[in-house]
Amino acid sequence: MMAKYRKKPVVIEAVQFDGKEFGEYANFMPKESYFFMSGNGKTKPAHLNIHTLEGTHRADIGDWIIKGVAGEFYPCKPGIFAATYEPA
Numbered sequence: 001m002m003a004k005y006r007k008k009p010v011v012i013e014a015v016q017f018d019g020k021e022f023g024e025y026a027n028f029m030p031k032e033s034y035f036f037m038s039g040n041g042k043t044k045p046a047h048l049n050i051h052t053l054e055g056t057h058r059a060d061i062g063d064w065i066i067k068g069v070a071g072e073f074y075p076c077k078p079g080i081f082a083a084t085y086e087p088a
Helices: 077-086
Strands: 013-016 034-037 047-052 054-062 064-067 073-076
Touching: 047 073, 054 073, 064 077, 073 077
Parallel strands: none
Antiparallel strands: 013 064, 034 047, 047 054, 064 073
């Protein structure tokens, strides 16, 4: 039977990816959780490959990296982050 559900209010930790190899995210998540891909600064920007529970996902510059309720990490696009989260 179909029903409506509301997301439980949960406080999460998150950091925004700035494209730097040793950015704030490097202290936020364990090294084995991601792989930094350096760019050439023009046509190929830096990004992260983050190992999530659903497989490897890409985080681009400006994306948020969220630590989930079970300690997992995953990327989130800025628009989705802004629509879903607010400062606690």
